[in-house]
Amino acid sequence: MGKTRISRLAAPVLVRGRSLFSGRLFERLRHVLWAALISLALYAVFLLQPIDQFLWLFQSRVADRNPTGDVVFVSSNEALNDTDNPQTRFRVAAALDELDRQGVGKVFLDIPFSTSENAAADARLARAIADLGPRISLVDRILEGPTGERIRRTTSPTIAGPATRVVSDQTDRDWYGFAWRLHYAYQNDGRVTRSLGAAIAGVEGNPNETFSVDYGFAVDRIPTLQLDELSGNARSLSELAAEVTGKTVVIGHSGLVAGSQQPMPRKMDAAVSYVDIYAGESLKAGHTGSLRGPIVLSFFAALLLISIVFSRARRQRWVAYSATVLVAPALLYAAAKIGIRLELSYALTFLAIYAALRSRMRWKRRVEMVNQETGLAKLRALEARLIRDSVTNGHIVIAKIQNYERVLKTLRADDKGSYVLKLVDRLRAADSNLVVYSDGHHLGWHVANDDTDAVVEHLEGLRAIFAAPIQVGGFSVDVGITFGIAGVEGDPSARLAAAVAAAEETSEAHNPIAIAETGSQTDLLWDISLRARIDDAMEAGEIYCVYQPKIDLQSNAVVGVEALVRWHDPARGFISPMHFIQQCEKAGRMEHLTRYVLQSACSAGQLLHFRGHMISMSVNISATLLSDMRVVGLVRNVLQATRFDPCFLTLEITETARISDHEVAATILNELRSIGVRISMDDFGVGAANYEAFYELPFDEIKIDRMFVANIAKDPKARAIVASIAAMGRGARITVVAEGLENPQDIPMLQEAGCQQVQGFAFSRPLSLSNLLEYQELAPEQTLSNIV
Template identity: 30%
Template sequence: MHRKFWLSERSRHLYIAIAIALLAGAISLLKPLDITAWAIQSRLSDRDASGTIALVEVGAYTDQNAAEENRHIASLIRKLRARGATRIFVNIPLRESNLPSVDEELSRVLSDNLDYVYVAGANLPEQQNATQDLRANALSFERLKGFDNDVSQDFLRFVWTIRAEGDGGRESLAFALSRSGQKRTEVFIDGTIDSTSIPRLNQGNFDLAIDRIDVPDTAFVIGVGQLGNELRVAKHGYVTNSVAHILGAETLLRGTGQRVAFYVLPLAIGLALLLGVWFARTPRIRRLVYAACVLAFVSVFVGTGLAGVQAHFADTLLLLTVYASLRGLVLYKQRHLYIDPITRLPNFSALRRDFYASEGQGNQGVVVVKILRLDSIFAHVSEGEKRAYLRQVSDRLCITGKDTKIYFDGGKYFAFMLDGAIDYESHLSGLRAIVSQPIIIASKSIDVAVTVGADFSSKGLPAHRLSSAIAAADHAREAFQPVFIVSDACHDDEWDHSLTARLAEALAEDRISIKVQPQVDLKTGKFVAAEVLARWQDQAGNEISPARFIPQFERMARLDELTGRILDKAMAALRSLQDTGCVLPLSVNVSAVQFVDDRIAEMVEKSLRDYAVDPSLLKIEVTETARIEDFETARQIVERLRSQGITFSLDDFGVGSANLEALQRLPFDEVKIDQLFIQQLAGSCKTRAIVEGVLHTTSRAGMTSVAEGIEDLETHTWLSSIGCDRGQGYFIAKPMVISQFRNLLELNRDVMSRPDYG
């Protein structure tokens, strides 16, 4: 395991699950689930009560029958004492009746049995002697032993625990009955104790029932026997206050009823899972660990229920649920989001994940194989034949090694990881030769043309190196350099990893700016347009050439992001020019590689909408047109934008990748003659002939001609004389910021508006 286990994905998921579970427990978020769990536990078993605590039931006690009840209580105490009872608990509020003789009789009985009788609420502080409080005693028995019969209920009126002492500092009835002597602050009622097994005596069965009781060793609770809706105990339903305290006392007698802190079980299960993640090196062992943790959870649930111990299960269940959900999401991604639906091969999202995970495993490189002219091939085959074609290409790539994992991006790129310790240059050249053999599908022979790009450098993040390999495959050319490899030995600035890192920072901090270079009508001298130029000055103050940093954006797979930034800045500039009345069309450079789908069109349309700019003020200069592999798609995108009023220009015509095929197949409105020709006009008849030919072609085709790189008066004059429409260059104006451009336009407008006096 090359990544430390506490930083692994599974560990992070466990940290999240544990944190959520502990937070939920701290705020009792899932208490209703815990209540349900305790109710279920109470039904796991039925245990008889000890029989050493008996309930002596009396009728409902009201102010109207106080005299009768006082007489009845006095009679019960005499009978119990006559049978040898030594612990009698009167869990009824004793009130003065309307018959003083009856009250005096009760007082005399109580006074005669001070050592044996305990009264609810006796000797409580005066401020707590509220007449309606069950604990209050309206009669004055300062010398009697007292107890507290208070209970706490949850929002469903269930009683789960009984405190050792009440608010007044008196021992609670449950603890007084048990005489357990345990140093505990509360007891959790053991729900498995059967309340029907508690010995019960009443006026009708008193003599018969008491004969079956060991009276001297039994504590008797004189309490109301009629059920109400005041209290609920799990499994037993509604019970009286006396029954609740007796169940608490029985729990104490059993030695159970302890409470486990809410955080104990989640932390224990969470730690067990963490250790399992650490030691489990295979999916099978991990599944066994998960099963063991679930089994342990169930065992704790059953065990604590049988033992009468209160534990919090909802928080642990939440932990397991959150962790299972997070792992399930990962599994879903692996099965669906990480799999190409056509080939069933892992996609490039899976490649990025695996490439990052392989960091540190030797000199691992990433290889990208680009299938050329794939769209034209797929235009004439069925879906099944497409799948067969791609699978055969994948099978051929597997010749690299039986354990090689092939990835497919769903478009035209395959990829795999390769050990850089081998002779990868000859290996990849041989692999390309094998892959390029025709494929036979349904008796049809289909050609395969590929270029290969690879990054075997040791610098940069895995994501950057993958983007580098993709760009290398794009950079490679089938005819003269079909395999392009980036390595530490590669000193080409185009593959400068340091520059890549600095550019990523520049994007994040929005430090890519623009300048504009004006264009003039060579016949009138009037400014008619301007080209937007990307500019970047790094943090060291160095001006980096666009010819160097723009290819870096492509290899970083962030060319769309750069283009979007430049478009937005250009549209903001047009908006400001519109507001001042000094507006001219601006042209923005867009690489031909971006004309592969509708994203570039959507980007342009969004920018125009966001800044409310007239589309006719935007011109798109298409660069590197030789890299267009699907002219039909590119033409549809160009026509979509032209229909809105946007114009198109073929940039750098005559050199590099700006060629006649692009001029013929795409509906351009303008051709820009590269400065390589313009700057050699003075000393080369051949160059002048070429430029004249281009101007003649553009004029006949109804396109505007623009000369780039005009740096002297002689060139300017000659171009004007032979019919070139527009010019651009240092002789006319250098690139400038928008404010300078606005001032230049205002000055040009003033000059042009002055009358000519001859």
């Protein structure tokens, strides 16, 4: 029975633990770790100490505690130790005599007296000090000189006699000039002398130990007297403003005397003696504790971790975040009330850094979910919206733009987005508020109508609208559009995939509108059947590699080839590489396909080297594989199995925009480079290959996208882009390859732009291995038409 109860309690924890290092949760934990490390680094260099001192001012204000009343401050607005006016010493002596008569407990004379020219005045003061005996202590003050040296001001021995001495060090100050921590004692000339604050409280301590000064006591509640009240000049001695019998009295200058001012949290022009009075009161009350930055930081890190791990829903997490933030002022206030100094700035910085990291990640996701050319949200945003809003009714519609890639090739770069937006305007003909999502040649949206026939009828009407051509960039472009439909039930992600799959099965002539079968079983069968076909095709040799040469423009010789994967299905014929690679990713077979292509390419490269053709072999690697170190083992194992020299292998990274973590990807790429392989950035210049990835990842080669190379002769913009990318490559000391060269007459322009290598139909189409071996035997000037 007991075991059953324990297992029931442990089950939720175990389930949460299994998902601890997956997805968004791991991302949040990583951000907590980074925020904590940065905050600790700031603590190590005391960078946030001024912020803590500002918060301590707040603590001092809100505490509002009563002092013990056992310490009385006797002040004078006149400098009593001026050697040019020795008569004031008689007044000090009279005050000491009166304190002796009143039965004072302790007296601390916080005014250093040096010998004056009036021996009678000095003798009178010395006698008054001697009469108090062990009840009086003379204060030596340590000041900072104009050049930073320590100056000790002390009462002359002829005046002090055998009186006990204590020390007040005015160099114990921080950023704003406040004395937040003082020493129990000070060591001078091998002798340990108690500090004034410790002596007031009657405690002993080590010179190396310090304590916090609590300024939470109300300054106006500290008993005070004017010196003249004790010396008998002001009024009758029986009318003292404060009782001194049995109490501790500190005699010192007020803040009106030059050089005696000291800023305090509750009084910016206070007398310097107040600092030591507050120190004594702090020690008496036991309010000398403090919570250092790492302790407070650990507390808030624990709160944040609890909020992250146990808050499943977004709303719960935001409530937990808010509660964690509100704990900070509450903790600051509570610590002030109980007299504990709190170093809160590092915890606040920790929370701020975590919030900044999360905000950056959310911004990055929003950017990733937006098509940069059109400004429309991507299909992933539609999926996120359906999940977030818990949509369970209606239909998902995916429109497939027919001949999309061919149309884009004919348009200028700035007209591509306009082309898609004009298509979206037509889709909104019946509903101007329709939210349309764009991703490649797919446009998608959600229809709230549950009637499938009505949705199909509406789409038939939209197809009629698209019968008319669209005007883009001064050209009239015919539009072909087909639709895939999936009912929303169960898993929105699966239904979106089903709608995309249905759209891919459409054709303008025979099946313009396809409806995905109800239920998620169809989607599962799609993936399973695709997986089986891919595996069987690789075993049967239906999936194979062809090789496109890369030509060095300086030597006009073949310096490498790129391995391109192809699939010829006996039943369906040639399958588009873009399509089956995309479906291969969905089926989770990308790693298996990559291993197959890499092994075929390295084996072909080894055969070429055996024939004496020492050229490089390039293989495409999907960016989705750069989140796991297993790809390094995959490449290493293939190289060992084929015995292909790694220095002749180039891995071309495709679709770099899909890299979720550049830091992890950089680590993986550097590990691959350590094997000896070279890293290339494919399709640079278009949305999938951006400057951020180029900057943050270690590339040895950059390939200019075919869209710019193909238009270099007729479009000055394309020519300028090619030249700028080539110049950037030269500056970064990496190889620049122009791919997609179709016209041999464009070669001089590419040479002038600074491209080092080219590949494209101008030299050769992709070749089978046997044709490639034959091609390698040809002289560069011979025609290639017979073998292409």
